[in-house]
Amino acid sequence: MAVNKLFWEDPYLTKTSAIVTEVDDQRVTINQTIIYAFSGGQQSDSGRIGNYEVIEAKKDGLEIKYTLPENHDLQKGQEVVVAIDWERRYRIMKLHFAAEIILELMNQNYDKPEKIGANITSDKARIDFYWDGKISETFPLLETKAKELIDADLEINSEFDDPENQRRYWEIKGFGKVSCGGTHIKRTGEIKGIKLKRNNIGGGKERIEIYLI
Numbered sequence: 001m002a003v004n005k006l007f008w009e010d011p012y013l014t015k016t017s018a019i020v021t022e023v024d025d026q027r028v029t030i031n032q033t034i035i036y037a038f039s040g041g042q043q044s045d046s047g048r049i050g051n052y053e054v055i056e057a058k059k060d061g062l063e064i065k066y067t068l069p070e071n072h073d074l075q076k077g078q079e080v081v082v083a084i085d086w087e088r089r090y091r092i093m094k095l096h097f098a099a100e101i102i103l104e105l106m107n108q109n110y111d112k113p114e115k116i117g118a119n120i121t122s123d124k125a126r127i128d129f130y131w132d133g134k135i136s137e138t139f140p141l142l143e144t145k146a147k148e149l150i151d152a153d154l155e156i157n158s159e160f161d162d163p164e165n166q167r168r169y170w171e172i173k174g175f176g177k178v179s180c181g182g183t184h185i186k187r188t189g190e191i192k193g194i195k196l197k198r199n200n201i202g203g204g205k206e207r208i209e210i211y212l213i
Helices: 086-109 135-151
Strands: 017-022 027-030 047-049 054-060 063-067 078-086 115-121 125-130 157-162 165-174 174-177 193-203 205-212
Touching: 017 115, 078 086, 086 115, 086 125, 086 135, 086 174, 086 205, 135 193, 135 205
Parallel strands: none
Antiparallel strands: 017 027, 017 078, 027 063, 047 078, 054 063, 115 125, 125 205, 157 165, 165 174, 193 205
């Protein structure tokens, strides 16, 4: 049975208990987790399993495998405390959803430009596009409409559309519904404010960088 991903049920949960289900040298799996593993451009959480810092969190099908330090002594069947760096997670959640808003606004207002990459860290989010010209010309519209959504403090609903394959979506009534398996904030107002920055990455590619303000 795949790990129960509590970060979807309650992305604000910072600590939980779990049972170690497998140990393969440095790699362990647990029966339930709050430590998100890199996916869809969203960085993994920083966290601890028992007394050990997680070096890497990696998806393996519907499972997540965590790499711990070489000297760990966890055993199969052992109960452990699982914790995350909440401040980092919350910044990633806000930047992630800021990026979701910007991408959806691009799709709604600019004939669905081709997205070629994305990355979300605790410092900034970025979305890369094939784009002819300066993508910064879109910023007045994007920043205005994003501010309206943030100031309206709208509810964000995150659910499964395919539970068996663990595919999820987010939805804001009247704005959009988008497939996404990341961790999401509950309301747009949590973002507070954003600033966009252009980065020309060459070859007809333009990058939008997103910062919290």
